[in-house]
Amino acid sequence: MNITEKILARASGKQSVSAGDVLFAKVDKVMMHDVSGPGVIKVFSEWEKKGLKLEKIWNPDRVWVTEDHFVPAADRVSAENVIALSNFTKKFGIKKHFKYGLGQYGICHTLSHEEAMVLPGEVYVGGDSHTNTTGAMGAFAAGLGHTDVAYVLLNGEIWFKVPETMMFRIEGNKPDHIMAKDIILKIIGDIGTDGANYSAMQFSGSVVKALSMEERLTLTNMTTEAGAKNGIIEPDETTYAYLQERTDATYAPVHGDGNARYSEVFTYEIDKMEPTIAKPFSPGNITVARELQTTELDKAYIGSCTGAKLEDLRAAAKVLKGKKVKIRTEVLPAAQSIYMKAMKEGLISIFMEAGAVVGPPTCGACCGAHMGVLGKNEICISTTNRNFPGRMGHVESQTYLASPIVVAASAITGRITDPRDVRN
Amino acid sequence: MNILRGRAYKYDRNNIDTDVIIPGPYLKIHDHKELAKHAMEGIDPKFPEKVSQGDFLVTGSNFGCGSSREHAPIALSQTGIKAILAPTFARIFYRNAVDGGYLLPIEIDESTVKKISDTDELEIDISQNKIVNLTKKEQYAMKPFPELIAKIVEAGGLMKYRPGS
Numbered sequence: 001m002n003i004t005e006k007i008l009a010r011a012s013g014k015q016s017v018s019a020g021d022v023l024f025a026k027v028d029k030v031m032m033h034d035v036s037g038p039g040v041i042k043v044f045s046e047w048e049k050k051g052l053k054l055e056k057i058w059n060p061d062r063v064w065v066t067e068d069h070f071v072p073a074a075d076r077v078s079a080e081n082v083i084a085l086s087n088f089t090k091k092f093g094i095k096k097h098f099k100y101g102l103g104q105y106g107i108c109h110t111l112s113h114e115e116a117m118v119l120p121g122e123v124y125v126g127g128d129s130h131t132n133t134t135g136a137m138g139a140f141a142a143g144l145g146h147t148d149v150a151y152v153l154l155n156g157e158i159w160f161k162v163p164e165t166m167m168f169r170i171e172g173n174k175p176d177h178i179m180a181k182d183i184i185l186k187i188i189g190d191i192g193t194d195g196a197n198y199s200a201m202q203f204s205g206s207v208v209k210a211l212s213m214e215e216r217l218t219l220t221n222m223t224t225e226a227g228a229k230n231g232i233i234e235p236d237e238t239t240y241a242y243l244q245e246r247t248d249a250t251y252a253p254v255h256g257d258g259n260a261r262y263s264e265v266f267t268y269e270i271d272k273m274e275p276t277i278a279k280p281f282s283p284g285n286i287t288v289a290r291e292l293q294t295t296e297l298d299k300a301y302i303g304s305c306t307g308a309k310l311e312d313l314r315a316a317a318k319v320l321k322g323k324k325v326k327i328r329t330e331v332l333p334a335a336q337s338i339y340m341k342a343m344k345e346g347l348i349s350i351f352m353e354a355g356a357v358v359g360p361p362t363c364g365a366c367c368g369a370h371m372g373v374l375g376k377n378e379i380c381i382s383t384t385n386r387n388f389p390g391r392m393g394h395v396e397s398q399t400y401l402a403s404p405i406v407v408a409a410s411a412i413t414g415r416i417t418d419p420r421d422v423r424n
Numbered sequence: 425m426n427i428l429r430g431r432a433y434k435y436d437r438n439n440i441d442t443d444v445i446i447p448g449p450y451l452k453i454h455d456h457k458e459l460a461k462h463a464m465e466g467i468d469p470k471f472p473e474k475v476s477q478g479d480f481l482v483t484g485s486n487f488g489c490g491s492s493r494e495h496a497p498i499a500l501s502q503t504g505i506k507a508i509l510a511p512t513f514a515r516i517f518y519r520n521a522v523d524g525g526y527l528l529p530i531e532i533d534e535s536t537v538k539k540i541s542d543t544d545e546l547e548i549d550i551s552q553n554k555i556v557n558l559t560k561k562e563q564y565a566m567k568p569f570p571e572l573i574a575k576i577v578e579a580g581g582l583m584k585y586r587p588g589s
Contacts, residue, residue, distance in 0.1 A: 022572045035451045039494050042454045043524075047583055070452050077452045129492040129516055145494035145520035151582050159572060159582075193439055194486035198515050227489060229515055282439065367491070368448030388443040388490060390466045395447075 002165045002260035003234055004200040007140040010254070011123045019164040019263065025140075028122035029062055030152045033108050034078070035069045036127025037085045039146030040153065047150070057092045058156035064096035064117055065089050066108040069363045071100045074370035092153075106335025106361040109133040109305035112141075113217055114335050116243055119251035120235040125152055130305055130385065132228060133221040136213065137243075138235030138253055143224065163229045164263035166196055169205035172271040177419050179315060180211060180218035181307065181383070181403035182276040183268065188226045189278070189286025190266075197227035199263065207270060208233060213242040214309040221306050222385050225283040275418050277381075278401035281389045289406055292416040299380040300325065300411035301392070302404055303332035303359075304366040307383020310338045312404040316383075317347040319408035319419055320354040326414035329356035330372045332364050356411070365392050374399070381410045426551045428506050428528075429558075430478035434542040435467060438484035442517065445488065445496040459495055460502030477504035480548070482540045485510060487529075488517025494524060501526035507548060509555070509566070511537060522573055525581025530555075531567035539564065550577070 001009060001016060009017040011025035032040050044054055057063065065085060070078035082099075089097040096117070098105040104115065108126060111117060112134040118124040120138035125131065131143035144158065152158050170183060188195070201223040208216065216238075220231030233239075235253045243251075274288035302308055302316050313333060331351045333339035339361060342348050351358050365372035366384040374380055374393030380400070382392065387399035400416060409419040444466030446459060453459055464471035481500065487510040488496055497520050500508070507528040508521070521529045530548065532555070540546070545558040548566070555564040569577055579585035 022570065035493070038452075038454050052583075074452075081452055081454075127492060129490065131492075143492040143516055145492050145497075145516060145524065147494060147524040147582060148519060151523070155586070161570075193489060194512065194514070197486065197512060227486065227514055367451070368443070369451065386441075386443070386490060388441045388466075390447050391443045395466055 002202065002256040002262060003254055004140055004165050004230060004232055005162060006254045006256065007121060007123060008160060008162050017162050019162050021162045022159060023162065024157045024159050025123050026157050027125055027152050029064065029118050029124045030149060031064050031108055031126035032149050033066045033068050033128060034071060034081050034085055036146055036149060037065060037088065038081045040127065040150045041084055041088050043146050043150040057153045060093040063094045063153060065094060066098045066111055067100050067105060068107045069367060070369050071362055072360060104336050107305045107363055109221065110309060110334035113137060113213065114337055116247035119249060120239060120253035121251055125158060129224045130221055132223045132231045133217050133305060135230050135232040136216040136220040138233065138239055140230055142230045163198055163200040165200040165202050167262040167265045168201060168203050169265065169267045170203060170207035170270060171205045171267060172207060172269040174207050174270055175273065177275055177405065178270060178273050179403040179405060180215040182273060183270060184219050184222040185276040185278050185286055185401065186273065188222065188284050191226055193225060193282055193284040194227045196223060199228055201226065201228045201231045203233050212311060213238055214311045218306060225385060275403060275406045277416065278387055280387050280398040283386060283401060289416055289418040295416040297327050297381050297410055297414055297416065298378045299327055300329040300407050301365060301372060301380055301382040301384065302407055303330065303364055304384040305334055306385040307404050308332055308334040310341050312383060313342045313347050316404040316408040317350040319405050319422065321350050323354055323412045325355045325411040327411060329411040330359060331356050332359040333361055335361050368393050381407050381416060383407050426549060428478065428548040430480050430506060430546065432480045432482045432540050432542065432544045432546050433475055434482040434540060436484060439486045439489055440467065440483055441490035442488060442493050442496045443490055446493060446499045451493055451495060456498050456502050459499040463499035463503045472503045475503050475505060478506050479504055480546055481505050481508045482537060483508065483510045484537065485512040487513050489514035492516045494520045497521040497524060497526040522576050523582035528577060532564060536564045
């Protein structure tokens with residue numbers, strides 16, 4: 001069995017499972033936020049109207065909650081959603097509720113690793129499609145909707161069809177101008193936005209082995225954009241060292257067998273990879289930065305679970321240091337702790353001296369919620385994950401997806417720019 | 425319940441994503457009727473006025489890709505849509521539609537999508553996996569639901585299939 005099959009076998013109490021099996025898996029952790037949480041609350045209230053008594057949940061210690069999409073409260077409705085969420089966690093005794101303005105908070109997928117909320121070998125589900133992100137920790141991590149999360153809150157388990165696993169081996173020497181974002185964009189361009197539908201996407205190879213934890217998380221994060229059920233990377237010394245800095249919890253890592261089966265194996269040699277861009281209006285609409293160097297931009301956005309982790313900020317700051325931005329540039333660190341680390345490292349000063357505005361952690365404009373949404377005809381280059389019509393604002397705005405260094409380089413020139421063309 | 429009858433509304437493109445089905449700014453809304461007013465706003469703002477109770481959506485592959493927002497099947501079902509016919513669905517949309525008991529995601533061949541025209545009158549017999557086009561006097565196959573899905577559909581959602589403890 002491969003790692004995904006082994007985790008699902010363990011969670012369903014079976015000796016072995018294989019792709020296509022339908023099973024109920026025990027869940028180790030479940031997450032909801034200020035969009036899916038109120039949805040779950042609504043489902044609870046509908047079920048109560050139908051006569052179910054919902055006085056307690058399965059295990060409050062295995063549930064965690066974030067406020068990230070419309071916070072700091074974007075308007076009255078958003079404020080009321082956050083209040084409803086607080087009432088819910090209080091009622092059911094959920095202690096791990098990361099509230100904005102009360103210490104650590106941030107984007108759910110960032111907290112999942114930054115706070116070590118999820119551990120290798122676990123089954124983790126969340127009320128958000130990018131829950132896949134956390135699979136980089138060696139966990140089975142998949143996104144669910146409100147009804148399914150509500151069901152997990154009550155029962156501690158949920159049904160899954162065991163996915164086929166597509167293996168992506170990333171080999172070669174990674175050039176300095178290439179980040180994990182370029183690699184995953186290239187893969188999505190090759191296999192298509194439904195290329196991994198219902199499947200697991202697993203990453204391995206010498207490049208992945210050498211990647212930091214945060215960069216690995218960028219790979220798994222955007223497996224969602226290829227339709228994958230989960231993204232996953234086998235845990236190794238990098239994973240364990242990352243966790244050691246963050247938790248004392250014990251865990252039982254899972255590794256695939258030597259003879260594990262994969263539905264397809266793809267090998268990428270990335271020595272000559274170019275900085276990669278997804279053009280509007282699909283994450284699969286791929287080209288390279290130098291093909292677009294005449295594309296004029298209105299705005300650069302460095303934010304989201306995909307592109308505002310500490311290393312994303314470091315990479316962008318390295319390009320922006322001592323330079324001035326030519327277009328509106330927004331930087332929104334993905335979590336309070338990351339914001340503070342960036343501040344201590346002097347990154348925030350670099351951004352602000354360059355002319356960028358630095359905002360609070362939030363999903364913000366990535367999902368068109370608030371804080372920097374795009375107007376009609378505005379053209380943005382962004383470290384985020386989606387560029388569907390209207391994703392970041394007006395349905396006639398345009399978003400180009402790129403790595404933090406490409407976005408930073410483009411902010412300096414005001415057009416889409418390969419970072420090799422601005423250095424020095 | 426096993427036989428559905430309604431009009432088909434056709435949006436002949438692949439990868440219709442959840443940002444189009446219910447744009448991000450409406451994610452803070454959890455009133456189902458309010459969500460319905462914005463269903464498919466990113467592709468056809470007149471959609472909620474066009475469709476009636478019991479109608480169907482016919483569309484291309486990978487319908488509902490993108491986010492996990494359950495707002496998407498909720499908004500569509502609140503406009504009256506009872507089933508969506510497409511070659512494939514994005515996985516979270518599919519399970520939200522089924523587990524929430526909102527509407528039926530029905531997989532059909534690409535060639536069948538081509539045969540159905542906008543506003544055709546259809547009759548769908550779930551127990552026979554059969555679609556009859558009453559306008560064109562044609563009959564098509566639908567892909568049967570997998571065993572567990574069929575049970576959840578029959579129960580009217582995951583919670584009714586296996587009530588909470």
